[in-house]
Amino acid sequence: MADVDIRNLSKDYGAARVLHGVDLSIADGEFVALVGPSGCGKSTTLRMVAGLESVSDGTIAIGGAVVNEVEPADRGIAMVFQSYALYPHMSVAGNMGYALKVAGRPRDEIRTRVAEAARILDLEALLDRRPADLSGGQRQRVAMGRAIVRRPKVFLFDEPLSNLDAKLRTQMRTEIKRIHRQVGATTVYVTHDQVEAMTLADRIVIMRDGRLEQVGTPEDVFDRPASAFVAAFIGSPPMNLAAGRLEAGGVRLDGGATVPLNLPARGLADAVGRRVLFGLRPNDIAPEGHGMDAAEPWEIEATVSAAEPLGGETLVFFPMGEGGDWIGRMLKPRALRLGETIVLRFDLARAHVFDAETGARLGGATHEDRTINQGGRP
Amino acid sequence: MAATIRRRHGTGFDLVMIAPALALFGLFIVWPAVQALVTSLHAEPTRGGGFVGVANYRDMASDPVFWIAMKNNVLFILCNLVFQVGVGTVFAALIDQGIRRGSTVIRTIIFAPLVIAPVAIGVIWAMLLEPNFGLVRQTFNATGLPFPRQGLLGNPDLAFASIVAVGAWNYIGFMMTIMLAAMQGIPRDLYEAARLDGSSPLQTFWNITLPGVRGALILCALIVVVGSFKTFELVYVLTRGGPGNTTQVLGTYIVEAAFQLFRPNYAAGMSVVVLVVAILFGSLQVWSGRRA
Numbered sequence: 036m037a038d039v040d041i042r043n044l045s046k047d048y049g050a051a052r053v054l055h056g057v058d059l060s061i062a063d064g065e066f067v068a069l070v071g072p073s074g075c076g077k078s079t080t081l082r083m084v085a086g087l088e089s090v091s092d093g094t095i096a097i098g099g100a101v102v103n104e105v106e107p108a109d110r111g112i113a114m115v116f117q118s119y120a121l122y123p124h125m126s127v128a129g130n131m132g133y134a135l136k137v138a139g140r141p142r143d144e145i146r147t148r149v150a151e152a153a154r155i156l157d158l159e160a161l162l163d164r165r166p167a168d169l170s171g172g173q174r175q176r177v178a179m180g181r182a183i184v185r186r187p188k189v190f191l192f193d194e195p196l197s198n199l200d201a202k203l204r205t206q207m208r209t210e211i212k213r214i215h216r217q218v219g220a221t222t223v224y225v226t227h228d229q230v231e232a233m234t235l236a237d238r239i240v241i242m243r244d245g246r247l248e249q250v251g252t253p254e255d256v257f258d259r260p261a262s263a264f265v266a267a268f269i270g271s272p273p274m275n276l277a278a279g280r281l282e283a284g285g286v287r288l289d290g291g292a293t294v295p296l297n298l299p300a301r302g303l304a305d306a307v308g309r310r311v312l313f314g315l316r317p318n319d320i321a322p323e324g325h326g327m328d329a330a331e332p333w334e335i336e337a338t339v340s341a342a343e344p345l346g347g348e349t350l351v352f353f354p355m356g357e358g359g360d361w362i363g364r365m366l367k368p369r370a371l372r373l374g375e376t377i378v379l380r381f382d383l384a385r386a387h388v389f390d391a392e393t394g395a396r397l398g399g400a401t402h403e404d405r406t407i408n409q410g411g412r413p
Numbered sequence: 414m415a416a417t418i419r420r421r422h423g424t425g426f427d428l429v430m431i432a433p434a435l436a437l438f439g440l441f442i443v444w445p446a447v448q449a450l451v452t453s454l455h456a457e458p459t460r461g462g463g464f465v466g467v468a469n470y471r472d473m474a475s476d477p478v479f480w481i482a483m484k485n486n487v488l489f490i491l492c493n494l495v496f497q498v499g500v501g502t503v504f505a506a507l508i509d510q511g512i513r514r515g516s517t518v519i520r521t522i523i524f525a526p527l528v529i530a531p532v533a534i535g536v537i538w539a540m541l542l543e544p545n546f547g548l549v550r551q552t553f554n555a556t557g558l559p560f561p562r563q564g565l566l567g568n569p570d571l572a573f574a575s576i577v578a579v580g581a582w583n584y585i586g587f588m589m590t591i592m593l594a595a596m597q598g599i600p601r602d603l604y605e606a607a608r609l610d611g612s613s614p615l616q617t618f619w620n621i622t623l624p625g626v627r628g629a630l631i632l633c634a635l636i637v638v639v640g641s642f643k644t645f646e647l648v649y650v651l652t653r654g655g656p657g658n659t660t661q662v663l664g665t666y667i668v669e670a671a672f673q674l675f676r677p678n679y680a681a682g683m684s685v686v687v688l689v690v691a692i693l694f695g696s697l698q699v700w701s702g703r704r705a
Contacts, residue, residue, distance in 0.1 A: 087605050108611030120606035124624035133620070134610035185610075 036220055037098030037111065037188035038063045039084065045092035046079050046245075054079055054245045056093065061238075066215055066222045068236035070229055072268070076245040077225045078193055084223060085114050085191050098188055108134075113182035114191040117198065119174045121166040121181075128153075128162040131180045152183040155217060156210075172203045176210070183218060190215075192224040196231060208234055229269050233257070241265050261396050263312045263389040276314045277356030278391055281306050286313040286388065288356035295333060296383060301398035303388060310391035317350065319382040320363030327366070329382035337363070337379045342371040353379065446688055453682035459675065469682035479683065481658050482666040485573065489580075489662060490641040496581040498633045501588025502626075506618055508589070509596040510604070520593070524586035531583065535650025538579045542566050542651075566652050569659045576651055576660055583647070584640075588633050595629030596622060628701075635698040639691050663687050 039061040046054035054076045061067045069077040082088040084095055086107035094101050102110045121130050131152055132145040153159045156176045166174055175195060182190055192211070196204045212235055215222055226232055232239045233253045241248040241256060241264075249261035260266035266274040279288040281303060285296035294313060298304050321327040323334070337353035340360055349368035355361040363379050371377070388397045456465045473479045504523060508516045526534065541548045544564025553560035561568040565575040599622065607617045623630070645664030648654060654661035654669060661669075663683055671680035 085609065087608070106611075107609045112609070114606070114609050116602045116606060118600060118602055120600065120602040122603060122606075122621060122624075124627075133607075133612070137610060137612045137616050137620075181606075181610075 036063050038065075039189055039221060039223065040096040040099075041080070041084070041093070042096075043093035044080065044083065044090065044095065046076070046083060046088065047091040052091075052245065054083075054091075057242075057245075057247055059240060059247065059250065061221060061223060064219050064221055066224065066235060066237045067240060068224045068226060068232035068238075069240045069242060070226055070232040070268070071242035071248070073227065074244075075242040077227075077240075077242050079245075080242070081114075081191050081193055081223060081225045084189070085112055086110055087114075111188035112191055113185045113187035113189075114193065115175075115178045115182050115195045117194040119166070119178040119195075119198075121174060121177055123166050126163050126165060127158060127169070127177050127180075130166070130177055131162075131184045134181070134185050148184050148186075149180075152180040155183060155214065156180045171199050172207060175199065175207055179211070179214060183214070187220060190218075190220045190222040192222065192226075194226055195224075196226070196228070204231075211235060230271065233269070239269075241268060258385075259396070260387065263314065263394040266314050266387060266389065270316055272317050272350065272362050274314045274316050274387065275320070275355065275361040276312045276389075277358045277361070279311060279313050279356060281309050281311055281388070283307055286311060288313060290357040291355060292335065294381075294383065294386070296386065296388070298398075301388070303398040306388075306397055309397075311397060312389040312391050312394070313356075314387040314389060315361075315381055315383075315385065317362040317364050319385040320361070320379055322363075322365060322377055323380050325364070325366040327380065327382060329380055329384070331382060331384035331386075333381045333383050334378055335381070336376050339371050339373060339375045339377060341373065344368055351377070351379070446685075449681045449684045449688070452678050453685050455678050457676050457678050462678075469679050470686075472679060473682060473686070478658055478661060478666060479663075482654075482661045482663045485660065485662045486642055486644070488573070489577065489644060490638050492577040493580060493584070493637045493641045494634060496577060497584045497588050497637055498630070500581065501585045501633070502592045502623075502630065504585065504589045505592035505596055506622055509593055509622075510614070520586075520590070523589055526583045527587045529583075531646040532650055534579065534583050535647045538582075539566070539651055542575065563656075567656055569656050572652050572656060572660045576648055579651065580644075580647055584637075588637070591629055591633055592626060595626040599625040631701045632698065635694055635701070639694045639698070642690055642694070643687060 039059075041057055041059040041061075044054060044057040044059075045052060053074075057076075057080060059067075069080060071077050079088060083090055084097075086102065086105065090103045094103055096102065097110055097112065122133065125133065128149050132149045135145045135148060149162070150159070153162055156179060158173070158176055158180055161169065161173060161177070166177065169177065178195070195211070196207050199207060208231060211224075215235075224232070224235060236253060238250060238252055239256050240250050243264055249256055249265045251259075251261075256265055256269050260269060260274070263276060267276060277288050277291070279286045279291075279294075281287075281298065282293065283298070285294045285298070287293045296303070298307065319327070319329075337351075337355075339351055340354055341352035343350040343352075347366075347368075349365040349371065351363045351365055351371065352360040353363065365371075389395060390397055453469050454464060454466060456463050456468070508520060512519065529537075542550075542565050544550060544562070544567055547564065550560055550564065561571060565571045603621055603625070604617060607621050612620065643664060644662055645668070648660055648662050648665050649668065652660045654665040663686070667680045667683045667687070670683065671677045
């Protein structure tokens with residue numbers, strides 16, 4: 036096992052810079068997820084760690100040794116691809132043992148190590164089959180088996196569950212988590228699915244436009260997002276955001292009410308007059324008696340513009356400020372009429388305030404905030 | 414859509430639709446083949462033209478030139494498999510994996526000879542290889558290298574190799590294009606996975622690329638086998654089977670037998686042999702295509 040240390044990592048394609056001096060330290064045995072929208076540079080970063088993309092600037096060290104010029108096979112890494120990249124003409128055992136075969140390892144050793152990986156992944160009955168004869172989930176497990184057989188220091192996953200249906204994805208998430216616990220290898224996992232990142236990772240790295248937006252534990256990025264971008268990206272449904280201006284008594288939303296906030300207690304006393312984005316997660320908005328224990332309650336009368344019953348709960352859409360509908364949750368669902376007026380309770384203790392211009396978090400600073408737009412280290 | 418039309422019009426409609434193609438196929442392929450078979454079972458016109466059964470085929474078995482031609486055909490197939498399919502595959506792999514700049518130009522240059530008719534190719538190379546004033550002779554002379562007095566095509570030891578070389582020049586581009594198209598259908602991440610697995614370029618070519626293009630490889634091989642067995646134009650224009658039958662193939666020997674030796678029925682018999690072999694390999698091609 037080994038740690039991964041990325042310093043000032045940049046990537047240029049011709050004149051275009053797609054990765055801007057990324058710094059990231061991943062501890063030995065840690066599971067780190069890189070998330071972000073398409074084109075944010077997460078896969079490029081992973082491929083550079085793998086050695087499949089050259090490094091334009093900066094260094095990548097694995098286990099203390101800089102590997103910028105080291106061949107992918109000699110970096111001590113193994114990668115699971117989105118498409119699985121299984122060799123179609125080889126059996127499952129052939130796929131899993133290929134790295135050892137080309138390395139000239141003895142047949143007995145190959146057989147033992149393949150059998151060991153097959154046991155971990157419950158693939159023993161499938162070793163003679165071809166990839167075409169396997170289901171999506173089985174192929175995924177073979178791809179992981181191929182990685183495990185190499186006994187790498189670092190596992191790299193490039194959106195490995197994207198091709199699976201929702202049910203299988205949930206199963207495989209559990210499987211990946213189990214294997215990580217069992218094998219204990221350092222893992223870098225790229226995904227655009229924030230649920231995967233939240234459920235699997237010890238730490239989440241949120242990327243945007245080739246820069247690190249925030250690095251933190253799942254709780255950090257959910258409860259203390261470093262920017263409006265992170266707030267909107269993490270969470271499903273995403274955080275409600277509305278533009279407004281800070282006033283002495285709170286946030287005056289554009290075209291709407293003033294939300295009472297204790298600015299000095301939030302360290303925002305000096306920010307009065309500043310344009311801001313006021314944010315609150317749907318979890319923190321509910322009618323009274325719907326199981327939300329608000330530490331700093333504030334109630335409004337809201338007009339229901341839409342409702343999405345999800346079975347155990349109903350998402351309630353209502354207009355707020357000028358930025359469109361906000362979402363709240365009814366944990367004890369009942370039938371709602373469009374246009375019906377209901378009283379919703381906000382837990383303002385969990386409210387977030389971001390600078391309207393830069394998107395950076397204001398007040399209640401977290402230790403991760405300094406990573407915003409600096410590619411800074413956690 | 415197709416099912417709806419069939420339901421509406423029935424099998425009769427299907428027959429009407431394929432009738433023109435069937436008529437042309439029957440007229441220009443099946444009828445001449447039957448004619449050739451019937452002709453081959455009769456004596457030469459100069460000997461009365463009566464029914465002689467398989468006598469022409471018995472003659473073939475004892476005709477040394479027929480066996481030279483047959484041997485040359487087989488040799489031609491083997492050489493073309495190596496130099497057209499083999500080299501074409503290697504070129505395709507180089508362009509697919511190794512050459513980053515100018516691959517389109519290289520592909521165009523290699524493919525260009527294919528758009529020229531084989532007869533024209535033969536004429537061009539006959540001029541280039543002309544023993545007295547040809548460009549190749551002049552180049553050898555200018556560089557002081559030895560050149561056979563009777564030229565490459567007039568030398569019994571070099572004529573066959575020269576024809577193979579010209580054939581390769583003509584068809585490598587075609588084989589390369591088919592193989593390249595197949596190689597470009599192999600997902601790139603298989604190569605990346607192989608790189609991560611520590612596979613060398615040669616191991617990757619052998620273990621990933623070749624199995625990935627197996628279908629195209631079989632197709633190319635069958636095209637070469639059938640094409641080489643039927644070969645005629647190139648050999649006829651370059652050497653006419655000479656010198657001394659050293660480059661004789663069945664195609665040229667059939668023409669020689671029919672129009673120079675005036676043995677059309679014997680030539681028809683050899684045509685039937687070529688036809689049967691071509692049908693066998695053609696069936697193999699269709700069968701392997703269905704399997705793929």
